Amino acid sequence: MASGKPPAVLLLRTLDPPFAVALRDRYRVLDFYASDQPVPLPAFLAAAAAVPDPPRAAVVMGGGSVRANATFFDAVPSLRCVVSTAAGVDHIDLAECARRGVVVANSGKVYSTDVADHAVGMLIDVLRRVSAAERFVRRGLWPMQGDYPLGSKLGGKRVGIIGLGNIGSLIAKRLQAFGCIISYNSRRLKDSVPYKYYPDVRALAAESDVLVVACALNKETRRIVTGDVLDALGRDGVLINISRGANVDEPELVRALQEGRIAGAGLDVFEDEPRLPAELLSMDNVVLTPHAAVWTSESRSDLREHTLANLEAFFSGKPLLTPVLP
Amino acid sequence: MASGKPPAVLLLRTLDPPFAVALRDRYRVLDFYASDQPVPLPAFLAAAAAVPDPPRAAVVMGGGSVRANATFFDAVPSLRCVVSTAAGVDHIDLAECARRGVVVANSGKVYSTDVADHAVGMLIDVLRRVSAAERFVRRGLWPMQGDYPLGSKLGGKRVGIIGLGNIGSLIAKRLQAFGCIISYNSRRLKDSVPYKYYPDVRALAAESDVLVVACALNKETRRIVTGDVLDALGRDGVLINISRGANVDEPELVRALQEGRIAGAGLDVFEDEPRLPAELLSMDNVVLTPHAAVWTSESRSDLREHTLANLEAFFSGKPLLTPVLP
Structure with missing residues (x-):
């Protein structure tokens, strides 16, 4: 030049x-x-x-x-x-x-640590109801209604991570410090990590309290989180998605949340963002951020x-x- | 019996x-x-x-x-x-x-790990603007206004912890996994920990990006976080309080937030809870939870x-x- x-x-x-x-x-x-x-x-x-x-x-x-x-x-x-x-x-x-x-x-x-931090923040938020408790306080309900409903402890939770690349590995490292038990699904078993490997996403979900979607979006992963996977995660299960909206069957996710088939979700990405399903906006057990996990x-x-x-x-x-x- | x-x-x-x-x-x-x-x-x-x-x-x-x-x-x-x-x-x-x-x-x-988890969750929330971004999404502003203002990265942040007991130590352990640099203030230096000790709270605040109040409330700690300490923390500084409201000079904290003398705060406790200063309720750079850090x-x-x-x-x-x- x-x-x-x-x-x-x-x-x-x-x-x-x-x-x-x-x-x-x-x-x-x-x-x-x-x-x-x-x-x-x-x-x-x-x-x-x-x-x-x-x-x-x-x-x-x-x-x-x-x-x-x-x-x-x-x-x-x-x-x-x-x-x-x-x-x-x-x-x-x-x-x-x-x-x-x-x-x-x-x-x-470039984004890996920020996305991992955001994923952990959203998981704490969903389990401990931080954003929902925030709304409760800001609406002035604390003096009137007293104690806020109990959250759920992070320690001991079985966290299944779909996609153990840069971001997934950083999420695992952070959650280990909170006493979570990590398993993962990916295309193949990784010899270098101590976490249990599940070749099948549904089996991973069935053995997890929390499912974190951290994989790339491609033909193999599109809608990898089906309604069936959500049912395997179960009534007390929490889904976190910081990857791409299309990795999750979003209409099925909305239905599973509405019907109490899973307990909650932390979502930074959506299939048709910046538009998202209107049903989510009134739910207190979901945390919704505007594809912000990457940005600091x-x-x-x-x-x-x-x-x-x-x-x-x-x-x-x-x-x-x-x-x-x- | x-x-x-x-x-x-x-x-x-x-x-x-x-x-x-x-x-x-x-x-x-x-x-x-x-x-x-x-x-x-x-x-x-x-x-x-x-x-x-x-x-x-x-x-x-x-x-x-x-x-x-x-x-x-x-x-x-x-x-x-x-x-x-x-x-x-x-x-x-x-x-x-x-x-x-x-x-x-x-x-x-009994509460130590839950309080530590909540403190970390609030810190991620303040730095990454999770609750504020949540309000932005729920109000339907994302499609209209586009990108949400940038947050700030956790990694590399200098975190000063006031009170390195059970809870403070668990907070330190968690934040190390995010790449934070830990220092602390307490009544005396602890030989068993690798973190830098500051006998003076103001000096700790001056060398910190984040100040976490995790000490017991007693005569020595009442209003240990003065307006002067907040000024030492500075314009980009964040305060997290999961101990007792009276450990912080609350009117000074409200003024410091209003005047931009510190950047934000995550508060689970207040001097006169469940009442809290009305000024806080309209601030987007604070995260307010209803003394919920202990409860799961x-x-x-x-x-x-x-x-x-x-x-x-x-x-x-x-x-x-x-x-x-x-």
């Missing part, structure tokens, strides 16, 4: 100001969200493909807003790199990327550094820091 | 049904709360003192509702044992008990067993399980 104009980068998400400034310092940024009067995505991509020296890299967010698939790459055929600001890459068609020789990076471990001021700053480092690696012909593909 | 009628016990708190049944199975219970039309305490005590074979033991709750002081023991001079269902004994005049040869037991470690169904069951065992020890002339005095 010492001579000539900087390379173009296709930007398909909003950035906080320090991130936007840092990116513009280094690249010609083609920003889908720059205009107050946004153009349709196909028109924006066609215009981006037509600029001199068109973008070879794209920065995309997680979730469903822009899908990096065949249509997307047909529209901007110059692309050879996709950097996702999410850990999950369910919005990126990896087979299509492989076919076209497009490399893919994700956010690596520290993780946002880490994400900026991490994303810029992945782009710099790509443009200097070096290996990506956190390659998903190849 | 094999022959004759069982001993009398003065009961000065409400009990859950299993506890009440278990107590009545073993003792003649003189229950202040038994009548729907309660008599004034002095009249009740006078009547209790006048029964044949009057009570030698009393079961009292924590907090200020009944104070076991000279007036109390003058009213029922047969008392030789007070069993408190609280860990704190600030409601019991220990000097007066010592003078009269009254032995005193508290709840020991498990701790309540443990308390029943523990209290009965202390009474049995007293009536069999054995040492109390958890003596506070002698």
Whole structure:
């Protein structure tokens, strides 16, 4: 980048100001969200493909807003790199990327500790009824109604974790400090961990007081938590989901909560977020956060550094820091 | 108790049904709360003192509702044992008990893990804005306003604990699993712990991002957290109190929160509970729970067993399980 104009980068998400400034310092940024009067995505991509020296890299967010698939790459055929600001890459068609020789990076471990902390916080909240007790106090009910209904102790709880990757492992480590007993389900047994392995999610749920969903979303895990799994978890069971909404059969979850087939839930993610099932909003035994598990001021700053480092690696012909593909 | 009628016990708190049944199975219970039309305490005590074979033991709750002081023991001079269902004994005049040869037991470690869990839950809640984000979601604001303001990461936070007893130590152990750096203040340095010791609370606050109040309430600790200590904690600092409301200068705390002199607070206890300062109820950076840190169904069951065992020890002339005095 010492001579000539900087390379173009296709930007398909909003950035906080320090991130936007840092990116513009280094690249010609083609920003889908720059205009107050946004153009349709196909028109924006066609215009981006037509600029001199068109973008070879794209920065995309997680979730469903822009899908990096065949249509997307047909529209901007110059692309050879996709950097996702999410850990999950369910919005990126990896087979299509492989076919076209497009490399893919994700956010690596940038969010892992914050997501694990949030999962533990939501579990304490559900078991000890913190948010519900908060509403009770703020509505002025304490002096009138006295003692708040009892919560349930964390220590001794059998916690089953679906997906023992970075995040799942950090959740396990934290919950061990509270005296919880950890088991897990994943594609295969991990020799390096002391926790009991269940190849079957339903069997894991049946032996757990708490089920934590911490796996990636893909074809194998979509709706991995079925109504049947919730029934195996049982009337005193608690579900925590900090992964992707679609890993849980959400209508079944709502029904299980309504019918008391499980005891409660802590949910940071939803199938059709930011919309969520209206039935949840009036339940006192659920804790609902707005896909906030990943976000702290520290993780946002880490994400900026991490994303810029992945782009710099790509443009200097070096290996990506956190390659998903190849 | 094999022959004759069982001993009398003065009961000065409400009990859950299993506890009440278990107590009545073993003792003649003189229950202040038994009548729907309660008599004034002095009249009740006078009547209790006048029964044949009057009570030698009393079961009292924590907090200020009944104070076991000279007036109390003058009213029922047969008392030789007070069993408190609280860990704190600030409601019991220990000097007066010592003078009269009254032995005193508290709840020991029955609540310690639950209080520690609740403290950690409140800290995650304040730093990650869980309850506030919950309100945001339940009010339907997520689809309209998008991303919720960033929280702050737990890892790396310097946590200063005032009072490193059972509860403080369990909080420290838990927060270490999150990557927090622990320091503490107590009456004296503890050789057995690896944490940095500060003999002065203000100095501890100045070197901490989070201050956790986990000490007993007594003459030395009353309002140990002054406005000055809060200023030392500073604009980004968070206060957690799971001990007694009077350990904090509450009007100063409210002012410090209003003026942004500290960043937030998690409060389970208040000076005049169940009443609390109305200003707190509208703040989004505080988490307020109704003195619920001690209570789970498990701790309540443990308390029943523990209290009965202390009474049995007293009536069999054995040492109390958890003596506070002698």
